[in-house]
Amino acid sequence: MDLQKGQSKAEMPAAEVIGIAGLVSYQDGSVISRTLLKRTTGTVTLFAFDEGEGLSEHSAAFDALVHVLEGEADITISGKMLRIHATEAVLLPANQPHAVKAITRFKMLLIMIRS
Numbered sequence: 468m469d470l471q472k473g474q475s476k477a478e479m480p481a482a483e484v485i486g487i488a489g490l491v492s493y494q495d496g497s498v499i500s501r502t503l504l505k506r507t508t509g510t511v512t513l514f515a516f517d518e519g520e521g522l523s524e525h526s527a528a529f530d531a532l533v534h535v536l537e538g539e540a541d542i543t544i545s546g547k548m549l550r551i552h553a554t555e556a557v558l559l560p561a562n563q564p565h566a567v568k569a570i571t572r573f574k575m576l577l578i579m580i581r582s
Contacts (some may be wrong), residue, residue: 479503481516488574489517498522509580516540516569524566531559531579538573542566 479485491513496510497521504511508531513518516538524543534556542557543547544565551557553573559565567575 470477471567476570477502480507487576488554491574493572493574496520503576505574507581509578509582511580512577513574514577515574516567516572518569518572519560521568524564526562526564527559527560527579529579529581531577533557533559533567534576534578536574536576538569538571540570540575541568 479487479490487503490497490503493499493515495517497517499515501513502510503513523539533552534549535553536566537553539550539552542551542559542565544557544559545563551569
């Protein structure tokens with residue numbers, strides 16, 4: 468694998484077709500994450516949630532896009548609960564509290580834009 472400028476070995480390979488969901492595996496009772504890209508302008512992180520697992524309420528200084536690859540989850544943004552399924556996406560606005568709870572095992576891609 469040839470690394471591009473600014474790319475680490477843990478990131479997904481450049482100029483190769485990759486099955487994104489296969490880059491992280493489910494683990495019983497856990498939330499697993501893998502950073503696919505990390506730049507000063509933003510990050511792309513892949514998550515795998517076991518059923519019933521989640522991320523407690525928190526906020527971030529930047530907008531983030533959640534794209535669900537498999538399964539379904541409840542995402543709460545500023546008290547508003549949204550049910551999200553595979554192939555759907557939602558924008559998490561900067562500085563608004565949000566939380567994630569897996570209804571089934573699910574995988575999501577989190578794309579954070581720093582601007």
